Amino acid sequence: MSVGTLSWLDDLRAKGRARFAETGLPSRKDEAWKFTGLNKLRALGLEPSGPPHGLSGLSGSVGPLPNGVALGSLAELLRRNPAIVERHLGKLIDVDRRPMAALNTAWIEDGLVLIVPDGVVLDRPIETTWASTGNETVYPRHLIVLGRAAEAVIVERHSSKGGFSNSVFEIALGAGANLRHYALHEESEAALVTTTIAAEIGRAATYQTFALTAGGGLVRREIEARLVGEGGSVRVDGAYLVDGRRHADTTVLVDHRVPHCSSRQTQKGIVDDHGHAVFQGKILVRPGAQQTDGNQSSQTLLLSRDAEIDVKPELEIHADDVKCSHGATSGRLDENALFYLRSRGVPEREARALLIQGFIDGALDEIDHEGVRETFKAAAAGWLAKRVAA
Amino acid sequence: MLEIENLHASVDGREILKGLTLSVPSGEVHAIMGPNGSGKSTLSYVLAGREGYEVTAGRATFEGKDLLAMKPEERAVAGVFLAFQYPVEIPGVPTATFLRTAINAVRRARGENELDAIQFMRLVRGQAKKLGISDEMMKRAVNVGFSGGEKKRNEVLQMALLAPRLAILDETDSGLDIDALKMVADGVNALRAPDRSMLVITHYQRLLEHIVPDRIHVLAHGRIQRSGGKELALELERTGYAEFGENAAA
Numbered sequence: 001m002s003v004g005t006l007s008w009l010d011d012l013r014a015k016g017r018a019r020f021a022e023t024g025l026p027s028r029k030d031e032a033w034k035f036t037g038l039n040k041l042r043a044l045g046l047e048p049s050g051p052p053h054g055l056s057g058l059s060g061s062v063g064p065l066p067n068g069v070a071l072g073s074l075a076e077l078l079r080r081n082p083a084i085v086e087r088h089l090g091k092l093i094d095v096d097r098r099p100m101a102a103l104n105t106a107w108i109e110d111g112l113v114l115i116v117p118d119g120v121v122l123d124r125p126i127e128t129t130w131a132s133t134g135n136e137t138v139y140p141r142h143l144i145v146l147g148r149a150a151e152a153v154i155v156e157r158h159s160s161k162g163g164f165s166n167s168v169f170e171i172a173l174g175a176g177a178n179l180r181h182y183a184l185h186e187e188s189e190a191a192l193v194t195t196t197i198a199a200e201i202g203r204a205a206t207y208q209t210f211a212l213t214a215g216g217g218l219v220r221r222e223i224e225a226r227l228v229g230e231g232g233s234v235r236v237d238g239a240y241l242v243d244g245r246r247h248a249d250t251t252v253l254v255d256h257r258v259p260h261c262s263s264r265q266t267q268k269g270i271v272d273d274h275g276h277a278v279f280q281g282k283i284l285v286r287p288g289a290q291q292t293d294g295n296q297s298s299q300t301l302l303l304s305r306d307a308e309i310d311v312k313p314e315l316e317i318h319a320d321d322v323k324c325s326h327g328a329t330s331g332r333l334d335e336n337a338l339f340y341l342r343s344r345g346v347p348e349r350e351a352r353a354l355l356i357q358g359f360i361d362g363a364l365d366e367i368d369h370e371g372v373r374e375t376f377k378a379a380a381a382g383w384l385a386k387r388v389a390a
Numbered sequence: 391m392l393e394i395e396n397l398h399a400s401v402d403g404r405e406i407l408k409g410l411t412l413s414v415p416s417g418e419v420h421a422i423m424g425p426n427g428s429g430k431s432t433l434s435y436v437l438a439g440r441e442g443y444e445v446t447a448g449r450a451t452f453e454g455k456d457l458l459a460m461k462p463e464e465r466a467v468a469g470v471f472l473a474f475q476y477p478v479e480i481p482g483v484p485t486a487t488f489l490r491t492a493i494n495a496v497r498r499a500r501g502e503n504e505l506d507a508i509q510f511m512r513l514v515r516g517q518a519k520k521l522g523i524s525d526e527m528m529k530r531a532v533n534v535g536f537s538g539g540e541k542k543r544n545e546v547l548q549m550a551l552l553a554p555r556l557a558i559l560d561e562t563d564s565g566l567d568i569d570a571l572k573m574v575a576d577g578v579n580a581l582r583a584p585d586r587s588m589l590v591i592t593h594y595q596r597l598l599e600h601i602v603p604d605r606i607h608v609l610a611h612g613r614i615q616r617s618g619g620k621e622l623a624l625e626l627e628r629t630g631y632a633e634f635g636e637n638a639a640a
Contacts, residue, residue, distance in 0.1 A: 334480075339462060342466070343462050344548060344552065345466035345492055346491055359481070359482050
């Protein structure tokens with residue numbers, strides 16, 4: 001049975017297609033895309049003009065799964081158990097406000113599905129990889145649903161040599177659930193990636209995401225986290241290492257809809273050469289969402305004159321008993337620290353590398369999962385070693 | 391060991407050192423005392439090679455080599471060590487990593503083998519213990535969250551590990567209570583050696599009770615105004631720096 005015969009899925013795709021036909025690719029005239037242009041897509045001949053071609057993979061051994069856990073490819077689950085997919089797919093993402101998600105929805109085909117029943121804890125990270133070697137265009141569609149008090153760890157790994165991946169994650173977390181969602185970008189500069197994440201966080205549930213962007217000509221992560229149950233918490237953290245002519249964009253909306261929730265966004269990065277980093281972080285506190293604790297901060301090291309960072313913090317608060325803060329700094333390596341190291345015999349080049357490494361490690365220490373933290377530290381060290389050798 | 395002749399140096403276009411001349415023979419401990427703003431810290435930074443300190447005239451040689459022509463790291467390799475008045479915090483870099491990087495950079499430049507992790511720990515543990523520096527402190531980021539005393543002890547530890555020929559101690563007593571001061575002074579005294587000179591820079595006589603110098607020089611208005619034996623410290627303690635033009639408020 002072909003996936004295409006499900007009428008609800010056809011309707012969903014049609015909605016995405018219609019919306020994308022209206023908007024087209026976002027341009028810098030769109031407020032949310034002011035600092036990020038998609039002209040690299042055109043330059044690389046990757047402009048979307050039809051269905052995607054290529055496959056998004058799922059790998060990593062997760063061992064035997066507990067009863068009731070659904071883990072596998074979306075295409076396969078649509079064949080085996082379309083009803084369970086229908087219950088969730090397309091329910092969390094608003095394609096009207098998110099043009100790249102509309103494009104993804106127009107061509108829903110495959111991706112990762114993880115459905116974890118109540119009370120089930122999956123310790124070992126589940127990996128999705130995108131490792132294209134050519135000029136593929138892929139629109140992976142991922143669906144993560146955790147039941148009450150369920151826990152899981154997801155790791156996206158991007159290591160393509162080229163192509164364009166425009167993925168969407170829809171994430172629904174039941175009461176007390178805990179999802180740790182990590183992303184590692186190590187693509188070459190010819191690979192472009194846009195990821196849209198819509199997460200709905202239930203009562204006392206936790207969603208933590210951390211992305212290390214050490215590769216990719218253009219990487220944009222657009223995250224919308226909605227706190228819909230009291231006591232929920234969200235962390236959107238990341239580290240970006242942007243050199244060459246690369247571009248890394250993290251755009252976040254944390255939507256506090258109910259009281260007693262907390263959110264934190266901590267972004268740290270290094271921009272060198274002609275690199276360009278963007279962090280747009282918004283905290284929205286809806287009327288009645290009292291006792292909200294929201295914080296966002298960004299810290300950027302600029303290592304060259306042509307390096308660029310655009311930070312746009314935004315607080316929109318409609319409740320009176322809340323604690324919200326934001327702070328952003330950008331600057332060069334600490335000259336005092338540099339002199340201190342050199343006065344101890346460390347050559348300037350090595351001293352700079354050590355300071356950069358320290359800054360990165362400080363950012364990666366935010367990662368809760370030890371195995372993931374070590375993997376990401378190794379990736380960051382790899383980026384740094386390449387840079388020092390260059 | 392250290393010969394300074396008619397040294398003039400400016401910061402942001404303002405002349406701070408105005409013809410300073412000083413000689414520190416091998417194995418001797420000399421103190422530089424002086425009022426605030428006399429140029430004490432400028433002298434230490436000029437000798438260590440900090441950027442922004444412009445030497446406009448004069449010379450400084452270390453064991454016959456032109457010190458001022460060397461990069462900061464080259465001075466360290468040659469055997470010059472500056473214990474900072476305000477040790478710098480380096481978030482994200484563990485103290486042990488910092489020490490090992492420094493030791494191995496110096497060893498490499500001197501043509502010696504680099505130390506592996508085990509050799510390094512063996513070397514550091516003994517020195518650290520003497521200075522009351524715990525393994526836990528070694529894991530913390532350099533100077534981050536350290537107390538004033540911990541920071542200064544960490545400076546002395548670095549000095550012990552790098553085994554310099556000339557140690558410049560810039561206001562090592564500042565911010566220390568008497569117990570911390572004793573600990574730091576003991577650490578420094580343990581490093582006194584016939585082939586090691588020290589330049590102890592301080593505003594107060596207090597430190598010199600614990601690190602007793604061979605000679606004392608009074609620095610004011612950018613020049614050495616007077617030199618003498620260790621008894622000069624006691625005299626300065628009584629009279630203050632008034633004779634050298636410091637007003638009472640300073």
